[in-house]
Each structure stands twice: as C-alpha cells, then as structure tokens.
Amino acid sequence: MKKRSARKGRPAKSGGGDFWRLRLYIAGQTPNSIAAIANLEKICEDKLRGKYRIEVVDLLEKPQLAKGDQIIAIPTLVRRLPPPVKKIIGNLSKSESVFVGLDLQPVR
Amino acid sequence: MPSTRPKAVHTSLAKTPTGIQGLDEVTGGGLPKGRVTLVCGSAGSGKSLLAMEFLVHGAVRYGEPGVCMDFEETEEKLAANVASLGFDLRALAKRKKLLVDYVSIERNQIAETGAYNLEGLFIRLAHAVKAIKAKRVVLDSIEALFSGLADSTILRAELRRLFRWLEDHKLTAIVTGEAGTSTLTRHGLEEYIADCVIALDHRVTEQISTRRLRVVKYRGTSHGTDEYPFLIDEEGISVLPVTSLSLAHKAVTDRVSTGIPALDDMMTGKGFFRGSSVLVSGTAGTGKSSMAANFTRAACARGEHCLYFAFEESPSQILRNMRSVGIDLEPWARKRLLHFHAMRPTSTGLEGHLASIHKLVKRLRPSVVVIDPITNLVSASGVYGVKSMLMRLVDFLKVEQITSMFTNLTFAGDPQERTAAAVSSLMDTWIVLRDSRPNGSPRRELYLLKSRGMAHSREPRELIVSERGLDLGHVPAHHAPATAVTGSSASAE
Numbered sequence: 279m280k281k282r283s284a285r286k287g288r289p290a291k292s293g294g295g296d297f298w299r300l301r302l303y304i305a306g307q308t309p310n311s312i313a314a315i316a317n318l319e320k321i322c323e324d325k326l327r328g329k330y331r332i333e334v335v336d337l338l339e340k341p342q343l344a345k346g347d348q349i350i351a352i353p354t355l356v357r358r359l360p361p362p363v364k365k366i367i368g369n370l371s372k373s374e375s376v377f378v379g380l381d382l383q384p385v386r
Numbered sequence: 387m388p389s390t391r392p393k394a395v396h397t398s399l400a401k402t403p404t405g406i407q408g409l410d411e412v413t414g415g416g417l418p419k420g421r422v423t424l425v426c427g428s429a430g431s432g433k434s435l436l437a438m439e440f441l442v443h444g445a446v447r448y449g450e451p452g453v454c455m456d457f458e459e460t461e462e463k464l465a466a467n468v469a470s471l472g473f474d475l476r477a478l479a480k481r482k483k484l485l486v487d488y489v490s491i492e493r494n495q496i497a498e499t500g501a502y503n504l505e506g507l508f509i510r511l512a513h514a515v516k517a518i519k520a521k522r523v524v525l526d527s528i529e530a531l532f533s534g535l536a537d538s539t540i541l542r543a544e545l546r547r548l549f550r551w552l553e554d555h556k557l558t559a560i561v562t563g564e565a566g567t568s569t570l571t572r573h574g575l576e577e578y579i580a581d582c583v584i585a586l587d588h589r590v591t592e593q594i595s596t597r598r599l600r601v602v603k604y605r606g607t608s609h610g611t612d613e614y615p616f617l618i619d620e621e622g623i624s625v626l627p628v629t630s631l632s633l634a635h636k637a638v639t640d641r642v643s644t645g646i647p648a649l650d651d652m653m654t655g656k657g658f659f660r661g662s663s664v665l666v667s668g669t670a671g672t673g674k675s676s677m678a679a680n681f682t683r684a685a686c687a688r689g690e691h692c693l694y695f696a697f698e699e700s701p702s703q704i705l706r707n708m709r710s711v712g713i714d715l716e717p718w719a720r721k722r723l724l725h726f727h728a729m730r731p732t733s734t735g736l737e738g739h740l741a742s743i744h745k746l747v748k749r750l751r752p753s754v755v756v757i758d759p760i761t762n763l764v765s766a767s768g769v770y771g772v773k774s775m776l777m778r779l780v781d782f783l784k785v786e787q788i789t790s791m792f793t794n795l796t797f798a799g800d801p802q803e804r805t806a807a808a809v810s811s812l813m814d815t816w817i818v819l820r821d822s823r824p825n826g827s828p829r830r831e832l833y834l835l836k837s838r839g840m841a842h843s844r845e846p847r848e849l850i851v852s853e854r855g856l857d858l859g860h861v862p863a864h865h866a867p868a869t870a871v872t873g874s875s876a877s878a879e
Contacts, residue, residue: 352509
C-alpha cells in the first residue's frame with residue numbers, strides 16, 4: 279500500500295497533495311455508528327473536499343474483515359491512505375481530536 | 387501429623403475437564419462448565435501454557451473445539467511455543483479444532499474521540515466461535531486491553547459484558563491476568579469472575595525454583611486451599627494433588643519379601659506388607675543401599691517392576707558396588723524390570739522432585755520404589771520440608787499400592803538422627819543399621835525397630851554383607867539392645 283503512492287515523490291509532497299482513503303468500521307445502525315458516519319462526513323467535507331473516499335464496513339455483515347485491520351472497538355476509523363495507517367476509535371464527536379488523530383493539517 | 391486434608395469433593399456443578407494431569411483431581415473434575423475461570427500469576431508462571439493445554443486437550447481428547455484470542459503472541463509464535471510440547475496447532479487449526487486469533491493493540495496507533503464499545507472484539511470472538519463450533523475459549527491476556535485503551539470506565543463495563551456473553555453462549559472460558567502487587571491481578575479482574583479463580587506462583591529460593599498452584603475460589607465446590615506443586619516439562623503442566631492421608635488406601639494383607647529370608651522370618655516369615663513404606667536408616671557403610679538393592683532384586687525376581695531413585699550415586703556406580711556384594715542388578719536393568727533414575731538433590735526443589743517422582747511412577751507403574759537416600763534432600767531443603775514431602779509421597783505410593791523403601795544416612799549424635807526419628811513416624815517399618823565393635827572387631831547390626839500391623843521380632847541381629855549377598859546372624863545374647871529411640875520417646879526429644 280505504501281509503494282502505491284511512492285511514485286508521486288514523497289519528499290516534495292505537501293499536505294494538500296494526498297488522496298485520503300478512509301474506512302469506518304461499524305456494527306449495525308447504532309447511535310454511535312450513525313453519529314460517527316455523520317461526524318466523519320462533515321469533517322471530510324470541511325477539510326478534504328474532493329480528496330477523500332469513505333468506505334463504511336458493517337462488521338455484522340462482514341465479521342471476517344475485523345481481523346485484517348485489528349478492530350476491537352466500534353466505531354473505528356482507519357486512515358488507509360496516506361500512510362502511515364492510523365486508527366481512531368469513538369464516535370468522532372470531538373473534531374479537534376479527529377484532526378490530530380488523522381494528522382489533518384489546519385486549513386490555511 | 388496433619389492427617390485429613392479436605393479433598394476436592396464432587397458436587398452437582400457441571401465440570402469441564404482440563405486434561406491437565408492433577409488439575410482435574412484438585413478441582414474435582416475440572417473447570418466450571420459454561421463459566422469463566424480466571425488464571426492469574428506473574429510473568430512466566432505458566433498461565434498461558436495452562437490455558438493452551440486446556441484448549442488443546444479439549445480439542446484432542448474431549449471433542450470440544452476451542453478459540454484462543456491471544457493479545458500477546460501471534461499465531462506463528464504461539465504455535466512455535468507449544469510445538470515443543472508436541473502440540474501441533476496448525477494441524478488442529480486445519481481440522482477446525484482450534485482457532486487462534488491474534489489481537490494486536492497498539493496504543494500509539496489509536497486515538498480516542500468520543501464514545502465507543504468493544505463490539506469489534508465481540509464480533510471477532512463470535513465469528514471464531516461460530517467458525518469451529520467452539521466450546522472452549524481462552525483470552526490471553528485480556529489485560530492487554532488496559533494498556534491499549536485509555537477509557538477504563540468503558541473497558542470495565544465491556545469486560546463485564548464480555549464475560550456475561552461467554553456464559554450466555556455456554557462457553558467454558560479461561561481468562562488470564564498478570565499478578566498485581568496487592569491484588570490478584572493488576573487490574574482487578576478477579577472482581578468480575580465469580581466462579582473460579584486459580585493462582586499460579588513461581589518462586590525461586592536459593593536458586594531452586596518451585597511452581598505452585600492454588601485454587602483461590604471455586605463456587606459450589608469445596609476445594610483444598612493448599613498450594614499444589616506443579617511441574618512444567620516436555621509434556622506440559624502436571625499438578626500434584628494432595629490426597630488425604632490414611633483414609634484413601636485400603637489395608638492390604640498381601641506380603642512381599644524383604645529379599646533376606648532371615649529378615650522375613652523376623653516378620654512372621656513373610657516380609658513387608660505390600661504398599662507399605664520402609665525406612666532403612668544407619669550410619670555410613672552399614673549396608674543401607676545393599677538392603678535396598680537386595681529388596682529390589684527380590685522384587686525383580688518375582689517379575690515386578692522397580693523404580694530406583696538414586697540421589698547420591700550414578701546407576702553404573704550402584705550396579706558396580708552391588709555386584710561386589712553379590713547383588714547383580716544388571717540383568718534386571720537390561721530386562722527393563724529395574725529402572726534407575728538418578729537425580730541431583732539440588733537440581734530442583736523438593737516439590738520438583740516430588741513432581742518428577744510422581745510422573746515416573748505414573749508412567750512406569752512399578753510395584754516397588756526405592757529412594758536412596760533421602761538424606762541429601764534434607765541437606766538441600768531442611769527437615770520440615772522433607773517430612774511434608776515424604777508424607778505426600780508415602781501417601782501417594784500407598785494409594786497406588788506400591789511398596790517403598792527409603793534409605794537415610796545418619797551420623798551418630800548429629801541432628802540428622804532426629805530426622806530419621808521425625809520421618810520414621812510416616813513409615814510402616816523402620817529398620818536401623820549400625821556399626822558396633824563389641825570386642826574390637828567391627829560388626830553391622832540390624833534392628834527392626836517397628837513394623838506396623840504385624841508381630842515382629844525386636845531381637846538385634848548381625849547383618850552379614852558378603853560376596854554371597856545379605857544374611858542375618860545372631861548377636862550374642864548378653865549384648866545390650868539398641869539405644870535408638872522410637873515412638874513417644876522420639877517425639878519427646
């Protein structure tokens with residue numbers, strides 16, 4: 279996964295040049311899961327418009343996927359790109375912590 | 387003498403056997419079925435091994451597949467760790483008998499923002515349980531969650547929910563926990579476990595390590611609160627149950643020859659009771675080992691298996707020395723009727739010795755066991771420890787109907803002599819050998835100080851050791867009887 283983006287020339291990259299692939303693990307439509315989806319969409323629209331893709335994985339439907347990303351908590355957000363992989367657990371209600379957790383540069 | 391210790395008693399509570407030697411006896415049948423058991427102990431105390439054995443035996447012997455959620459080791463590492471015990475986790479996994487799920491929690495990778503629960507863990511566990519129709523579950527060590535997740539309020543609530551989930555799904559589970567400084571586990575897991583708590587301990591004193599297991603709590607089952615020694619070797623864990631003394635074994639009337647016809651004559655012509663314990667004590671060179679070897683030979687000649695524990699000399703030394711007094715043991719060793727087991731007294735603690743004696747006896751099922759000598763154990767561990775070890779050993783051998791002979795080296799006027807007196811109370815028969823020089827010529831004398839449950843001669847005899855073997859001669863009548871003390875006068879000392 280790391281290799282894929284290597285061609286772009288990592289040393290020269292600035293915060294704005296990356297594409298964000300985010301995966302959100304939920305387990306059914308629980309209040310926390312619904313909140314997490316809404317919070318994430320808002321943050322992405324605010325900070326990463328046009329440069330992100332969110333994939334929501336419901337573990338009740340695909341339990342076998344929990345192992346791959348070492349999921350124990352629900353909801354868990356995994357930043358798959360840009361590297362390194364990062365994880366944030368919780369309903370993402372504290373947007374400041376989400377910025378920090380995702381390494382989102384403050385918008386200039 | 388502490389006589390009747392409570393033995394684990396069977397109750398109506400359903401149990402799940404662990405398959406671990408001794409543990410099922412101690413717990414009266416195993417772990418509470420469909421409940422969660424906490425196994426706690428310090429690092430290296432054997433928690434993970436106990437848990438894995440529970441799973442592997444479950445899968446192999448009891449047809450109960452098992453899931454291990456391992457928070458510490460990867461599947462590969464775990465498989466390598468237990469491979470030395472002959473467990474093939476990969477083969478079991480292939481046959482859907484066992485499933486290991488490595489759960490990695492790296493705190494520095496995880497940020498927490500807002501409310502969450504551990505549903506992911508539940509889903510993984512449920513998925514694994516369903517995949518192999520598991521009946522057993524191990525969570526090793528669930529405490530890793532505490533270092534991985536910051537919100538301990540959520541965590542504790544979720545743990546409670548997890549244990550309840552396991553019980554709702556009728557899974558028999560072991561969770562492991564690291565020993566804390568003032569609590570059983572570092573994070574107080576014992577608060578959540580109502581049914582069964584087992585503590586493991588690994589102590590090293592004077593460079594000798596001893597492992598112990600204690601059943602701290604077992605709801606609905608009376609259990610011994612004793613610490614049971616256990617052993618970890620190439621076959622895994624074996625726990626030594628302490629059986630209750632004097633009640634379990636039935637008295638036998640069957641007799642076995644001492645190997646010396648004249649000595650048999652002193653015991654109504656028949657020798658020791660089968661399954662009884664015999665102490666042979668004496669100063670250096672009085673023929674203790676010869677007596678033991680002679681007894682061994684007689685048993686082998688009857689076609690019985692003998693197990694000879696040598697704490698002083700190597701088997702080849704014993705064979706050579708005995709040949710010089712006309713006792714050739716080699717043919718019996720070759721025929722595999724006689725098994726030697728040489729051990730250095732300081733190689734392990736008493737519990738360790740007891741454990742390995744236990745195991746060998748269980749495996750070889752001998753009719754006769756010789757421990758030659760117990761003296762060296764005393765010097766390594768002290769009188770009290772040896773006495774309680776011997777009490778358990780004698781008791782165990784009795785239950786197994788094995789006749790045992792213990793030799794003990796005494797020094798005239800030495801506290802060791804008191805050892806013999808202390809230990810002799812455990813023994814059914816006590817033979818004392820000593821040197822005497824009535825008229826300047828050395829002579830070995832034999833006294834049959836006691837022999838429980840039978841009429842026996844108290845006449846002092848001369849022990850004749852020659853290249854033709856052992857025999858007894860008569861001591862001139864005017865010679866003064868033994869000064870060795872026995873019974874109440876011994877305890878009065």
